[in-house]
Amino acid sequence: RKEVEQDPGPFNVPEGATVAFNCTYSNSASQSFFWYRQDCRKEPKLLMSVYSSGNEDGRFTAQLNRASQYISLLIRDSKLSDSATYLCVVNVDYGQNFVFGPGTRLSVLP
């Protein structure tokens, strides 16, 4: 089993749709969690950290379920500019061990 797994995608959704991505991780000692966004041929950029209580940033909501070892990202009212690959990242020990999922590609269609 891979350390971090994500929905394989791609997701093709119309503008204005709500879309949800899931990510599961295998190491129960994982300490911190992130969603990154990566545009084609660019570097990943932090979208949001994921907190135990869940957190929201505008149209984006992240949830963490430690018991089931998964995190989710919900995007409401999708925009064309949301088209990108979304990477789930898990950090085990607040140190060097960042593990990246393979990413889920989203295409928002007009």
Place this chain on the structure above:
Amino acid sequence: DGGITQSPKYLFRKEGQNVTLSCEQNLNHDAMYWYRQDPGQGLRLIYYSQIVNDFQKGDIAEGYSVSREKKESFPLTVTSAQKNPTAFYLCASSPRLAGNNEQFFGPGTRLTVL
């Protein structure tokens, strides 16, 4: 204007040549990392460094070498021993503070072996 810079943006290498990719950060971060990304795949860790003059191998270190002589700089050398070096190389840094340890990435170097 703080951030991470990588150079060059594009690099072409002949087989058998060593090349060095530059990574500089002015964020005062302790930790720095090198990743490799192949088309349609996730990031894989090559090397990381948590402090000056110290670095550790990641999952795919064979054929690569690094140095960390200064806090700001973490250059990566792709040696001729790396069998399939064509890829997108990403450098990142992190403050390594508990609860505040997200990574920040440079713009990447795209290496092509001719």
